[in-house]
Amino acid sequence: MAFMIITIDGPAGAGKGTLASHLAKIYNLRHLDTGLLYRAVAFNMFQAGIKAEERQKAFEVASSLKPEDLNNSSLRDESVGNLASEISVYPEVRDSLLKFQQDFAKEASSNIGGAVLDGRDIGLVVLPDAPCKIFVTASPEVRAKRRLKELHEKEIDSIYETILEDIKARDTRDQNREVSPLRPANDAFILDTSELGINEVIEKACLFIDSRYPQAKKKA
């Protein structure tokens, strides 16, 4: 086996990021949370006072994105996520982030043996030839409850109904945009995490991965 590429797609809050970082550790792969790219573009736009409607400027910001822009804890803010979702509908923004993601997978493959990339369109658009695709999903209500718990843990005051509304609005936008709408690839393994704990999610994902990469080595 030359290298291992695992794609993980799904809606906000389904548990993609958590699963992806566990899998990267288990199989010793590099991990890219591609949502961070869109978030970094949004954050840099905020900083420069650029509005979501300023399409050409959004493209310019995306084209000048640097890897170090991803190391910023403010990228996780709700407001950054919402702007990221808005500007992710622009095809030219998506295009300019495409190469970054493909280069990451290529470099990780030659340096460490492979990568896990999580996002919305990795299996369909970014790495359509990847042999191992997982689509993680969960009901909007479960995702809103998880998000609320995370925010409470960070002592951020939030209301369940507002979070649920935000999640539904983001799903609608992500699923209905013209370019790269959120949907599973035909050959993706669909993993509904609504009723599962993290260990069960990891176990199911590993079973699928091992069926696609029978030679894969796992850390105990």
Ligand code: DC
């Ligand atoms: O996964 P996240 O919440 O960090 O992503 C923020 C937004 O970025 C999301 O609403 C849609 C967009 N996104 C995308 O369009 N394609 C990706 N591969 C990853 C994120």
